Amino acid sequence: MKSKEIREKFLEFYKKKDHAQIPSAPLVPDKDSTLLFVNSGMFPLVPYLLGEEHPEGKRLVNYQKCFRSDDIEEIGDMRHTTFFEMLGNWSLGDYFKEEQLKWAFEFFVDELGLDPGRLYVSVHRGNPDTGIERDKDSVRIWKNIFKKRGVEAKDVDFAEKEGMKGGRIFYYPDKENWWSRAGVPENMPPGEPGGPDSEVFYDLGEDLGHHKRSPFKDNPCHINCDCGRFIEIGNSVFIEFIKKENGFEKLPKQNVDFGGGLERLAMITQGKTSIFEADIFLPIIKEIEKLSSCNYRDMVRSFEIIADHIKAATFILGDERGVTPSNKEQGYFVRRLIRRAIRHGRQLDITSDRWLSAVAERVVEVYKDIYPEIEKNADHIYENLEKEGSEFQRTLKKGLKEFHKLNEKKEISGEEAAFLYQTYGFPIELTEEMALERGQGVDKEGFYREMEKHKELSREYSAGSFKSGLGENNDETIKLHTATHLLLASLRKILGSDVYQEGSNITSERLRFDFSFDRKITEEEKKRVEELVNEMIKKDLLVKKEEMKLDDALEVGALASFREKYPSKVWVYSIHDEKGDVYSKEICTGPHVKRTSELGKFSIKKEEACSSGVRRIKAVLL
Numbered sequence: 001m002k003s004k005e006i007r008e009k010f011l012e013f014y015k016k017k018d019h020a021q022i023p024s025a026p027l028v029p030d031k032d033s034t035l036l037f038v039n040s041g042m043f044p045l046v047p048y049l050l051g052e053e054h055p056e057g058k059r060l061v062n063y064q065k066c067f068r069s070d071d072i073e074e075i076g077d078m079r080h081t082t083f084f085e086m087l088g089n090w091s092l093g094d095y096f097k098e099e100q101l102k103w104a105f106e107f108f109v110d111e112l113g114l115d116p117g118r119l120y121v122s123v124h125r126g127n128p129d130t131g132i133e134r135d136k137d138s139v140r141i142w143k144n145i146f147k148k149r150g151v152e153a154k155d156v157d158f159a160e161k162e163g164m165k166g167g168r169i170f171y172y173p174d175k176e177n178w179w180s181r182a183g184v185p186e187n188m189p190p191g192e193p194g195g196p197d198s199e200v201f202y203d204l205g206e207d208l209g210h211h212k213r214s215p216f217k218d219n220p221c222h223i224n225c226d227c228g229r230f231i232e233i234g235n236s237v238f239i240e241f242i243k244k245e246n247g248f249e250k251l252p253k254q255n256v257d258f259g260g261g262l263e264r265l266a267m268i269t270q271g272k273t274s275i276f277e278a279d280i281f282l283p284i285i286k287e288i289e290k291l292s293s294c295n296y297r298d299m300v301r302s303f304e305i306i307a308d309h310i311k312a313a314t315f316i317l318g319d320e321r322g323v324t325p326s327n328k329e330q331g332y333f334v335r336r337l338i339r340r341a342i343r344h345g346r347q348l349d350i351t352s353d354r355w356l357s358a359v360a361e362r363v364v365e366v367y368k369d370i371y372p373e374i375e376k377n378a379d380h381i382y383e384n385l386e387k388e389g390s391e392f393q394r395t396l397k398k399g400l401k402e403f404h405k406l407n408e409k410k411e412i413s414g415e416e417a418a419f420l421y422q423t424y425g426f427p428i429e430l431t432e433e434m435a436l437e438r439g440q441g442v443d444k445e446g447f448y449r450e451m452e453k454h455k456e457l458s459r460e461y462s463a464g465s466f467k468s469g470l471g472e473n474n475d476e477t478i479k480l481h482t483a484t485h486l487l488l489a490s491l492r493k494i495l496g497s498d499v500y501q502e503g504s505n506i507t508s509e510r511l512r513f514d515f516s517f518d519r520k521i522t523e524e525e526k527k528r529v530e531e532l533v534n535e536m537i538k539k540d541l542l543v544k545k546e547e548m549k550l551d552d553a554l555e556v557g558a559l560a561s562f563r564e565k566y567p568s569k570v571w572v573y574s575i576h577d578e579k580g581d582v583y584s585k586e587i588c589t590g591p592h593v594k595r596t597s598e599l600g601k602f603s604i605k606k607e608e609a610c611s612s613g614v615r616r617i618k619a620v621l622l
């Protein structure tokens, strides 16, 4: 069954059950709420899961483009990707476990034709520490479902230790069977919704001999074992809890969030054992075979990394909220994806000009009917791939030479890693990966310390005149500094999240703020930005300061200006609006005022071009 047909069948199946189809949200979220990328179908629906009414009703269905950077290390195992599409259906306080599990099963078996004897399921074991009970309801429902199809369905606990013992329904702890955007209960911040879930797995067959060859061979094989025999194809989350300061409370309504990975369903219905051989990836793999004259099956890892990374980069660059490669946030992820793909291109001896675009063209071809934005933004995609590609290709060869010189060492030092980064543009993750391939470590902490040292050096040289844009600290400059954060957040609200800080300079009299944007802003936009800043000032909002690890800060979407100059621990300043939503969140050394009302009245004096693609605003506080 073609992937297009699977998508359509899913939508039709749920539309017949009164679900309204909603569009895929952009990959880049609109507010920097928690993550840099939409990582699941439920992400854009959080307000509705918390109780807000959705304009389309209580039953929704869609497909959603997702990006998960956490899975970047898994690529090469034939079943993981960073970019994927999630088929989703939701009940917002409408149906619950009974209907959901029955329908998910019907879709797999009756619509896609999967053999029920090859399906296995997991349920939540319960956790005395959080007070969440074992999910007996789901067990009862699953037993009935399987019984109707004549499939024996025993429930078994501790399969991870004791093996499957002929079971069909398995209990697992939070790590496997609890879902929230933040993961397990301990990682959820107060206010975050989540709940136990029940996953469906497909058995690819024991005869593949996965388990015996896998790193898990010393433990019994079970459905969550990762040896490759079982593959998860869908997850029904029962979002009925909200995290509070002291544990969990029930949400006012019981919700369902189902997500199923389209690529995996395509692989199974097309009788393949690698998602990269399903129709959704095959033209891309074929193109790489053509460019490299190697075979996919001989060089699985490099092929999958290139195919996945160029696909993901195509979608991120071509998103409705399009991104450009840079040293910060989403832009930094695209840069990393492209650079890593280029390095694996070398492994495959790909030498042709414009090969990144050639691969991206296949991606656009496969997806343009479903995600028209990537065809619309195709020029932006190819241009940036080539620009970023040719820059890195220039330095890569020399960088690799330097890297090979370090061959004899047990560990690459922080200084050496910093040198590779600063001189040849090797992201730390790339150095780590290449070092690991030859059994070598990298002193990552040392790398960050080194970066910090450079920051200190440059700070000394510039006599403190550019860090945070503050030349001197007095009451006026501190107020203007907080005003700068409100200005950036408001510019991003009005002009879009492509706007980033490019520079800042503050004196006692005025702020000067440079930001990325490619045209003059209109009088109307200027007025709205000014009004927004003043509104936030009037609301007397608290300016919160937290210490965070750099990676964590970036992960929660704190804005950064010069990523490479930050130390491994940073301050994050955030301003939340009266509803508690993040209005501004930036990595910054401060200082700032305590509350926004201290600023007075904000007024933009001038808006002008600064350099190509960069605008400059001068503003004062009255």
Ligand code: SER
Pocket (backbone or CB within 6 Å): 039, 040, 041, 042, 088, 179, 235, 236, 237, 257, 258, 259, 260
């Ligand atoms: N949110 C769940 C997941 O991503 C189900 O959609 O797996």
